[in-house]
Structures are given as structure tokens and as C-alpha cells.
Amino acid sequence: MPLATSLPGAFPAALAEEVPFGTSYVRDLARNMASKPFEAPEEKLPDGIKDLDYDQYRSIRFLPERALWRSEKLPFEIQFFHRGFFYKNKVDFYEVSGGRAAPIRYRRDDFAFGDKIGPVPDVDLGFAGFRIHAPINRADYHDEVCVFLGASYFRAVAKGETYGLSARGLAIDTGEAKGEEFPFFKAFWLEKPASGATSIVVHALLDSKSATASYRFTIRPGASTVFDVEMTLYPRVELQHAGLAPTTSMFFFGPNDRQNVDDFRPAVHDSDGLAIFNGKGEQLWRPLNNPRDLQAGTFNDLNPRGFGLMQREKNFFAYEDIESRFERRPSLWVEPIGDWGEGSVVLFEIPTKEEIHDNIAAFWRPKAAIPAKSENNYTYRLHWGPDAPKPNSLARFTRTGVGTRGEGSKLFVLELAGDRLKEVDPDRVKGAVSADKSEISNVVTQPNPETGGWRLSFQCIVKNAPIELRAVLMQGDQPISEVWIYRWAP
Known part of the structure; x- marks a missing residue:
């Protein structure tokens, strides 16, 4: 009607x-x-x-x-x-x-x-x-x-x-x-x-x-x-x-x-x-x-x-x-x-x-x-x-920790979880990290036995904030995690 x-x-x-x-x-x-x-x-x-x-x-x-x-x-x-x-x-x-x-x-x-x-x-x-x-x-x-x-x-x-x-x-x-x-x-x-x-x-x-x-x-x-x-x-x-x-x-x-x-x-x-x-x-x-x-x-x-x-x-x-x-x-x-x-x-x-x-x-x-x-x-x-x-089965970031590591430097510690991480070759896993207006150093990837997942950490030299950051866990040339993107500002 x-x-x-x-x-x-x-x-x-x-x-x-x-x-x-x-x-x-x-x-x-x-x-x-x-x-x-x-x-x-x-x-x-x-x-x-x-x-x-x-x-x-x-x-x-x-x-x-x-x-x-x-x-x-x-x-x-x-x-x-x-x-x-x-x-x-x-x-x-x-x-x-x-x-x-x-x-x-x-x-x-x-x-x-x-x-x-x-x-x-x-x-x-x-x-x-x-x-x-x-x-x-x-x-x-x-x-x-x-x-x-x-x-x-x-x-x-x-x-x-x-x-x-x-x-x-x-x-x-x-x-x-x-x-x-x-x-x-x-x-x-x-x-x-x-x-x-x-x-x-x-x-x-x-x-x-x-x-x-x-x-x-x-x-x-x-x-x-x-x-x-x-x-x-x-x-x-x-x-x-x-x-x-x-x-x-x-x-x-x-x-x-x-x-x-x-x-x-x-x-x-x-x-x-x-x-x-x-x-x-x-x-x-x-x-x-x-x-x-x-x-x-x-x-x-x-x-x-x-x-x-x-x-x-x-x-x-x-x-x-x-x-x-x-x-x-x-x-x-x-x-x-x-x-x-x-x-x-x-x-x-x-x-x-x-x-x-x-x-x-x-x-x-x-x-x-x-x-x-x-x-x-x-x-x-x-x-x-x-x-x-x-x-899909990509690993996910479950925790983002940020702290100071010396003057003008930040430490980022990222935790990941997911079934995909149980199938990886540990020798081929690496973190790909990039940032604008900043320097990235000390990128470390390692299994976390307490969570059953992996940890990706890195340092960031702060020059001009805010800083746009991007990270992903890779096995060889293939991503095995979602993409972590972050804006850091003081």
C-alpha cells in the first residue's frame, strides 16, 4: 500500500x-x-x-x-x-x-x-x-x-x-x-x-x-x-x-x-x-x-x-x-x-x-x-x-608494548599468536620493520615459550614525531602475519 x-x-x-x-x-x-x-x-x-x-x-x-x-x-x-x-x-x-x-x-x-x-x-x-x-x-x-x-x-x-x-x-x-x-x-x-x-x-x-x-x-x-x-x-x-x-x-x-x-x-x-x-x-x-x-x-x-x-x-x-x-x-x-x-x-x-x-x-x-x-x-x-x-590463517598481533630505551629511543615489543606460527621454520623467520622520520635498529624475532607464539622487538630512534611505523613477520619472502601499523607520538 x-x-x-x-x-x-x-x-x-x-x-x-x-x-x-x-x-x-x-x-x-x-x-x-x-x-x-x-x-x-x-x-x-x-x-x-x-x-x-x-x-x-x-x-x-x-x-x-x-x-x-x-x-x-x-x-x-x-x-x-x-x-x-x-x-x-x-x-x-x-x-x-x-x-x-x-x-x-x-x-x-x-x-x-x-x-x-x-x-x-x-x-x-x-x-x-x-x-x-x-x-x-x-x-x-x-x-x-x-x-x-x-x-x-x-x-x-x-x-x-x-x-x-x-x-x-x-x-x-x-x-x-x-x-x-x-x-x-x-x-x-x-x-x-x-x-x-x-x-x-x-x-x-x-x-x-x-x-x-x-x-x-x-x-x-x-x-x-x-x-x-x-x-x-x-x-x-x-x-x-x-x-x-x-x-x-x-x-x-x-x-x-x-x-x-x-x-x-x-x-x-x-x-x-x-x-x-x-x-x-x-x-x-x-x-x-x-x-x-x-x-x-x-x-x-x-x-x-x-x-x-x-x-x-x-x-x-x-x-x-x-x-x-x-x-x-x-x-x-x-x-x-x-x-x-x-x-x-x-x-x-x-x-x-x-x-x-x-x-x-x-x-x-x-x-x-x-x-x-x-x-x-x-x-x-x-x-x-x-x-x-x-x-585466513595469518598470525595476529596480540600485544604492543612500548618503553624508553635510552634518550631519544623507544623499544617496541610485539607479541604474535596463531596456528600459522606452529608450522614455521625458525631459521627463516624475520621481522620486516619500517618507519618514516626515524631509524630502526636491533630487530629481533624469537619464539615466546610462555605464550606459544612469537615475539618481534625493535628500537626506534625518535627524530621528528609523530612517527608512522609498519611491521610484519616474514618467513623468507612470504608474510606469515597480518601487518602491524602504528602511530607513535610523545
């Missing part, structure tokens, strides 16, 4: 009642909205709710027994977030069943407010976001699997993991001097799963001053939790600095970057590196930093095969934090489906003095600006889990 017939009028008033829902429904909404001026989201809240502080907001709890579909004992359940604190935008929700979409109404009695909040009026305040629960760790219990809350942010976990980094629907003008624009999810449509279903489908409508977009997420929890994402983007204006499949994380410090750190823990981070599998078939590994000044890295490519922010270090003793459990944080791998053309994987590293801030961002930026009034389709797969899908 055409949009003009099924939904006369403007969003969201026209969606107040049950309506037919088809595969193009949300896409038609996004296209229709993009042809009209942007309208700011509704943020009005009654007294007693509009000015909540952090502790007050955290005291609001959705009652699990009121979860959507719990009474029907379906494999997925939905719980909702109340509006308030940072999350004032009103987000609309609909249940899709039998080819029709019906509104999901806010009910005050679905929440417990604790003793830190005064009386809450019994009116329809709407929701701020939602989370999906499913039996991911135990067959008899619905664990929290993913959450959509705030702007276009969402995050997920796999079996045995705790929350860490986030994804976003769209990034606009990240790192630009004029400031970043934050698109937001305006509404969601939740498809009611069948009994015994192993996946759930969520549709989303995104809006911002510069663009609208529709999304279809097919979410499959498990040992790795996978999102199949179908996105259609409608720019209101030309998008010169769009970021597709954006990811956001935190890197405070690690063995490669402990400058001015006084902390009992050896490392604090949700992700320790950016991995790229480029269109040429190269595997790249870029360890993360907490720089003194904003750093931007651009990795040009044609039809990338994958990229993502990884948490490779999985040993508790690398962090020594029994509360945060950084070793249980997921990696997030972005797998483009189809050809994405020319562009670049962009990495931003932002200085931070606290671990509470997400200071890392990575995404795909098309080389050409995305024209205004155009329709653009992107399909990709998000893998949340302990590791990225392995494209």
Missing part, C-alpha cells in the same frame, strides 16, 4: 493507531520525511522528571514481569527505558504482527521509581529506548542481549560477555571543526517472533537535520551475536563527511601507552585496536592510543572486506579489574555486504583523562560526497563477540 494512502499526514500523529505494515513501510516513511523540513524531537517532560540527575535516573527500573511477550513465553522479550536525564527524546514503538503495526503505549505502572523521585503523572510520556532479552547463556533465563538508547547508539553482547563498545546508525561531521551532528532513532517497529525463533527483526527510523534513514536489523544472539543491517539513506543536504557503520569505544591506557598514568591496573580499555581486512586482501592491525592531541587516521580502500574495533586481550591479569572485567568486553567487526566502492576507514582518537568517556571512533567514509535528495542502500553485518571472523 502506498505511503500516501496508508499514512496520510505527518509523522508521528498518523501512526497513533494500528496500520498495515509491509517491507517498504519504514523506507517510505524515511523518504517522505526527507522531502520535508527537519523537526526537532520532542523533549518536553513534566516537572519531577525533566531534571533528573544520574542517580535518580538509574533508580527508575522497568519491571521485568511487564516485559513485552513475557506472558507468551516467547524466545525474546522487550523491556523499555524511561525518559529523563540525558535521554529526553521521545521515541515511538510499535509491535508488528500479522502484517499490521500497533502502537506500544507507555504505562507508568510498568516502572518502579524508587524513593528518589516524586510523584510521576499517569500520562503517556513515551519511551527513551529499549533492550532485548533472550536465553543466551542459559536455556531457562532471558539475559540482556542488546540495547538501543540515546541518539542512534546501540550495543550488544555475545555469550559470556559484558557490555563494552557501541555502534551507531549514522555519523555526520565527526571530527569536523564545525561540530558533529548526532542523528537519532525516532521510532522502532518490533516484529513479534515466532515460538522457537532464533532471531528477531527490528525496524528503525532515523532522523536528523541533514538526513533520514530506514533500518532493518535481523538480530541473532549466540556465541557471537550477529546483526544483519539493511540501511537506506536519504540526505536532505549533501553529506560531505558521512560515517557509515560507525563504532565507538574507550581506550584509556595500555602497555603501549601509559604516559602520565598512576593506576594499579595494567590496562583500561574496551578496545585495544582497529583491525582492517582491505579490498586488496591485506590484514592490518592498528593498536589504539590515548593521545595528547586529537589524532585522525585514514586508511584508503576500495570495496573493504571488513573492519572493526577489537578487544584482543582476554586475560584477566592484563587488567586486574574484578568489577569492570575488561577481558569480557566484546569486539565489533563490520562486514560490508556487496561493493561499497572507494572510500576510507577513518579512525579518531580523542584525548581523555577518565575512563568514563568514549574517546575512539571508527567508520567507513565514502570518497565522494553523498548527494542531497538521493536514495542510498547499504547492507552490512555486525559481529559482536570474542573475535572477528578469521579470513
Whole structure:
């Protein structure tokens, strides 16, 4: 049914009642909205709710027994977030069943407010976001699997993991001097799963001053939790600095970057590196930093095969934090489906003095600006889990250690692991290391009996920083590891 017939009028008033829902429904909404001026989201809240502080907001709890579909004992359940604190935008929700979409109404009695909040009026305040629960760790219990809350942010976990980094629907003008624009999810449509279903489908409508977009997420929890994402983007204006499949994380410090750190823990981070599998078939590994000044890295490519922010270090003793459990944080791998053309994987590293801030961002930026009034389709797969899908058997860099070795000199110690290293001829293994604006010396490669892998170390004479470094482990003239790339700056 055409949009003009099924939904006369403007969003969201026209969606107040049950309506037919088809595969193009949300896409038609996004296209229709993009042809009209942007309208700011509704943020009005009654007294007693509009000015909540952090502790007050955290005291609001959705009652699990009121979860959507719990009474029907379906494999997925939905719980909702109340509006308030940072999350004032009103987000609309609909249940899709039998080819029709019906509104999901806010009910005050679905929440417990604790003793830190005064009386809450019994009116329809709407929701701020939602989370999906499913039996991911135990067959008899619905664990929290993913959450959509705030702007276009969402995050997920796999079996045995705790929350860490986030994804976003769209990034606009990240790192630009004029400031970043934050698109937001305006509404969601939740498809009611069948009994015994192993996946759930969520549709989303995104809006911002510069663009609208529709999304279809097919979410499959498990040992790795996978999102199949179908996105259609409608720019209101030309998008010169769009970021597709954006990811956001935190890197405070690690063995490669402990400058001015006084902390009992050896490392604090949700992700320790950016991995790229480029269109040429190269595997790249870029360890993360907490720089003194904003750093931007651009990795040009044609039809990338994958990229993502990884948490490779999985040993508790690398962090020594029994509360945060950084070793249980997921990696997030972005797998483009189809050809994405020319562009670049962009990495931003932002200085931070606290671990509470997400200071890392990575995404795909098309080389050409995305024209205004155009329709653009992107399909990709998000893998949340302990590791990225392995494209081949090349050894991987698992740790980057950096220290001072005399005045004006740095020592780099790189650890590698992988089955490929068990088959090498030790007499033919060597490290190939290069750097700009610097001198490399004392390149040493040796097996590490404690890890079962190999160690590559070298010294770097610092002349002019920042320094771009590159290393790979070779057997004869053949690479047996991915390529380590690194930017060092004082």
C-alpha cells in the first residue's frame, strides 16, 4: 500500500493507531520525511522528571514481569527505558504482527521509581529506548542481549560477555571543526517472533537535520551475536563527511601507552585496536592510543572486506579489574555486504583523562560526497563477540608494548599468536620493520615459550614525531602475519 494512502499526514500523529505494515513501510516513511523540513524531537517532560540527575535516573527500573511477550513465553522479550536525564527524546514503538503495526503505549505502572523521585503523572510520556532479552547463556533465563538508547547508539553482547563498545546508525561531521551532528532513532517497529525463533527483526527510523534513514536489523544472539543491517539513506543536504557503520569505544591506557598514568591496573580499555581486512586482501592491525592531541587516521580502500574495533586481550591479569572485567568486553567487526566502492576507514582518537568517556571512533567514509535528495542502500553485518571472523590463517598481533630505551629511543615489543606460527621454520623467520622520520635498529624475532607464539622487538630512534611505523613477520619472502601499523607520538 502506498505511503500516501496508508499514512496520510505527518509523522508521528498518523501512526497513533494500528496500520498495515509491509517491507517498504519504514523506507517510505524515511523518504517522505526527507522531502520535508527537519523537526526537532520532542523533549518536553513534566516537572519531577525533566531534571533528573544520574542517580535518580538509574533508580527508575522497568519491571521485568511487564516485559513485552513475557506472558507468551516467547524466545525474546522487550523491556523499555524511561525518559529523563540525558535521554529526553521521545521515541515511538510499535509491535508488528500479522502484517499490521500497533502502537506500544507507555504505562507508568510498568516502572518502579524508587524513593528518589516524586510523584510521576499517569500520562503517556513515551519511551527513551529499549533492550532485548533472550536465553543466551542459559536455556531457562532471558539475559540482556542488546540495547538501543540515546541518539542512534546501540550495543550488544555475545555469550559470556559484558557490555563494552557501541555502534551507531549514522555519523555526520565527526571530527569536523564545525561540530558533529548526532542523528537519532525516532521510532522502532518490533516484529513479534515466532515460538522457537532464533532471531528477531527490528525496524528503525532515523532522523536528523541533514538526513533520514530506514533500518532493518535481523538480530541473532549466540556465541557471537550477529546483526544483519539493511540501511537506506536519504540526505536532505549533501553529506560531505558521512560515517557509515560507525563504532565507538574507550581506550584509556595500555602497555603501549601509559604516559602520565598512576593506576594499579595494567590496562583500561574496551578496545585495544582497529583491525582492517582491505579490498586488496591485506590484514592490518592498528593498536589504539590515548593521545595528547586529537589524532585522525585514514586508511584508503576500495570495496573493504571488513573492519572493526577489537578487544584482543582476554586475560584477566592484563587488567586486574574484578568489577569492570575488561577481558569480557566484546569486539565489533563490520562486514560490508556487496561493493561499497572507494572510500576510507577513518579512525579518531580523542584525548581523555577518565575512563568514563568514549574517546575512539571508527567508520567507513565514502570518497565522494553523498548527494542531497538521493536514495542510498547499504547492507552490512555486525559481529559482536570474542573475535572477528578469521579470513585466513595469518598470525595476529596480540600485544604492543612500548618503553624508553635510552634518550631519544623507544623499544617496541610485539607479541604474535596463531596456528600459522606452529608450522614455521625458525631459521627463516624475520621481522620486516619500517618507519618514516626515524631509524630502526636491533630487530629481533624469537619464539615466546610462555605464550606459544612469537615475539618481534625493535628500537626506534625518535627524530621528528609523530612517527608512522609498519611491521610484519616474514618467513623468507612470504608474510606469515597480518601487518602491524602504528602511530607513535610523545
